[in-house]
Amino acid sequence: MNAPVDLSKITFETERLLLRAPQEQDLEDFFCYASIPGVGEMAGWNHHRDRNESAKILAMMIKEKKTLSLILKAENRMIGTIGLEMHKDELGSKFEPLRGREIGYAMSKTYWGQGLMPEAVTRVIQHCFGSLKWDYLVCNYRGNNPQSARVAEKCGFKVYKDTILQDRNGMDHPGILTVLLNPERVKADLSEFLNSDK
Numbered sequence: 001m002n003a004p005v006d007l008s009k010i011t012f013e014t015e016r017l018l019l020r021a022p023q024e025q026d027l028e029d030f031f032c033y034a035s036i037p038g039v040g041e042m043a044g045w046n047h048h049r050d051r052n053e054s055a056k057i058l059a060m061m062i063k064e065k066k067t068l069s070l071i072l073k074a075e076n077r078m079i080g081t082i083g084l085e086m087h088k089d090e091l092g093s094k095f096e097p098l099r100g101r102e103i104g105y106a107m108s109k110t111y112w113g114q115g116l117m118p119e120a121v122t123r124v125i126q127h128c129f130g131s132l133k134w135d136y137l138v139c140n141y142r143g144n145n146p147q148s149a150r151v152a153e154k155c156g157f158k159v160y161k162d163t164i165l166q167d168r169n170g171m172d173h174p175g176i177l178t179v180l181l182n183p184e185r186v187k188a189d190l191s192e193f194l195n196s197d198k
């Protein structure tokens with residue numbers, strides 16, 4: 001079951017990052033990385049064609065309160081986002097009484113490969129499991145996205161099943177659905193969830 005979420009008052013600090021609600025002042029940095037082909041496309045959205053498009057999406061992120069901007073402290077610059085999205089109803093009946101959401105992320109190509117996203121995701125997991133007491137998190141990625149798969153793996157997500165991911169243009173892509181259970185709240189093994197509807 002998707003849990004309600006409001007990240008608008010949150011600020012987290014990690015070794016290299018600040019995680020805080022998106023702000024209008026993020027626009028230039030956001031456009032700068034979101035307009036580069038090959039970033040959004042791996043996450044299911046098209047690269048932005050102009051600042052207006054980035055401004056509209058930034059305004060939507062501010063309004064919806066389910067996304068955090070990643071600020072690289074050393075450069076005081078927004079370099080990516082993490083969102084806690086509604087997941088599709090495909091986890092199986094044993095998940096129905098449990099609470100969680102789907103985590104999604106994207107980051108400027110300039111900063112790939114430095115472990116920054118795992119650093120941010122780890123902090124968000126702490127919040128979801130430690131403070132909000134959620135039972136699980138979902139992370140989906142396309143079959144041809146090993147970078148995202150590595151982030152999920154490093155953060156402890158386990159492969160649950162194959163899935164179909166629809167991009168913003170309505171096209172389907174084969175994907176992998178991974179799940180992280182909150183060990184403080186769910187004692188069962190993930191495989192028990194998968195087999196519960198058979």
Ligand SMILES: CC(C)(COP(=O)(O)OP(=O)(O)OC[C@H]1O[C@@H](n2cnc3c(N)ncnc32)[C@H](O)[C@@H]1OP(=O)(O)O)[C@@H](O)C(=O)NCCC(=O)NCCS
Pocket residue numbers: 038039040042043104105106107108111112113114115116117118140141142145146147148150151154
């Ligand atoms: C997925 C993403 C957030 C990873 O963030 P990151 O901070 O670079 O993550 P990591 O530093 O842990 O690197 C993850 C893997 O990416 C690969 N990688 C590293 N540098 C890379 C580069 N310059 N180019 C391509 N891949 C690279 C490596 O396989 C690495 O795994 P390793 O640490 O075991 O070597 C980032 O690649 C991204 O924004 N991709 C586009 C959007 C996207 O795919 N979002 C997820 C949708 S489900």
